[in-house]
Amino acid sequence: MRCDNILSLFDIICNTKKSARKEIINNMAEIIDVADINIPELEIYTHLTDARLRKVYEYEHGIFIAESQTVIEVALDAGCKPISMLTDRKYINDRANGIIERCGDIPVYTADSKIMSGLTGYELTRGMLCAMERPAPKRxxxxxxxxxxxxxxxxxxxxxxxxxxxxxxxxxxxxxxxxxxxxxxxxxxxxxxxxxxxxxxxxxxxxxxxxxxxxxxxxxxxxxxxxxxxxxxxxxxxxxxxxxxxxxxxxxxxxxxxxxxxxxxxxxxxxxxxxxxxxxxxxxxxxxxxxxxxxxxxxxxxx
Known part of the structure; x- marks a missing residue:
């Protein structure tokens, strides 16, 4: 199932389906264990092009995807606002932990390496992606x-x-x-x-x-x-x-x-x-x- 109507993306990010198992970490981040990389909740990472991400109407300037721990941390340091995360399960209590703590109550989707490997460019992401609001353009x-x-x-x-x-x-x-x-x-x-x-x-x-x-x-x-x-x-x-x-x-x-x-x-x-x-x-x-x-x-x- 795919979400062809980009206007419903906000609902997809913020609401989870029966295919996901939820867990609350530190009363902040909502950790959602998924068994299928192709579920609608992950459309933002798996199927939307960069051009479509820029047109997501819930966010004034659209969305971008940051990949890898280093890049996500730099983006957060620069004040970029996170929307959701997708990470390899093995990183939840390791390299992703500090980032999750910084991101507040956003949904954090997690899957094991075998499932994550179905994501194009998985090796390049270092097993971690974060959807963020695009900053306002500077004149x-x-x-x-x-x-x-x-x-x-x-x-x-x-x-x-x-x-x-x-x-x-x-x-x-x-x-x-x-x-x-x-x-x-x-x-x-x-x-x-x-x-x-x-x-x-x-x-x-x-x-x-x-x-x-x-x-x-x-x-x-x-x-x-x-x-x-x-x-x-x-x-x-x-x-x-x-x-x-x-x-x-x-x-x-x-x-x-x-x-x-x-x-x-x-x-x-x-x-x-x-x-x-x-x-x-x-x-x-x-x-x-x-x-x-x-x-x-x-x-x-x-x-």
């Missing part, structure tokens, strides 16, 4: 107000690259990340996992309501917020990433393009700098995730 003006270095992602569709870029941004001194509307969702499962939860550590938000706005106004808008703009692209008039004038800019927006085609020509034309990473042995480019890490390190704020 670009707010994110940029006190920032000195920001990253802007244009048309990056690969979720692994998005997660890797966000992880590098958090580690290498970027103050905020802006996402154009055509990029993949930073809160989809794989992006969160690849970012190792750093998507909850570094401020991020969308820039522009649609891709047309970004193409027409993006670089100029960043200029209006006080940033010089640096398009990462291989062109004949690119400056090297170790250019001293570029590195000494007080406020800089580092703009990275899609995996296959890079930045649009319109974006490149609108930027103050076009920047290249010197290459050797005839290599013409790096994966955008690797290029981002190099750019963030080389263009960091130097006091």
């Amino acid at each position: 670009a003006e707010e994110l940029c107000r006190n920032a000195r270095r920001i990253a802007v992602l244009e048309n990056i569709a690969d979720v692994s690259n998005t997660g890797a870029i966000i992880r590098s941004a958090a580690a290498l001194g970027i103050d905020a990340v802006l996402i154009t509307p055509s990029c993949c969702d930073p809160l989809c499962r794989r992006a969160i996992r690849v970012s190792m939860g750093t998507v909850f550590l570094i401020p991020w938000g969308y820039i522009g309501e649609d891709e047309h706005w970004w193409q027409s106004h993006g670089p100029a808008y960043l200029n209006s917020l006080g940033f010089k703009t640096a398009a990462m692209a291989l062109t004949d008039n690119s400056v090297s990433i170790d250019d001293k004038t570029l590195q000494s800019e007080k406020r800089l927006a580092i703009i990275l393009g899609s995996e296959g085609y890079g930045l649009s020509q319109k974006t490149i034309d609108g930027c103050d700098y076009t920047v290249k990473i010197p290459m050797y042995h005839g290599v013409d480019s790096l994966n955008v995730g690797a290029a981002a890490a190099v750019a963030f390190r080389e263009l960091r704020v130097r006091e």
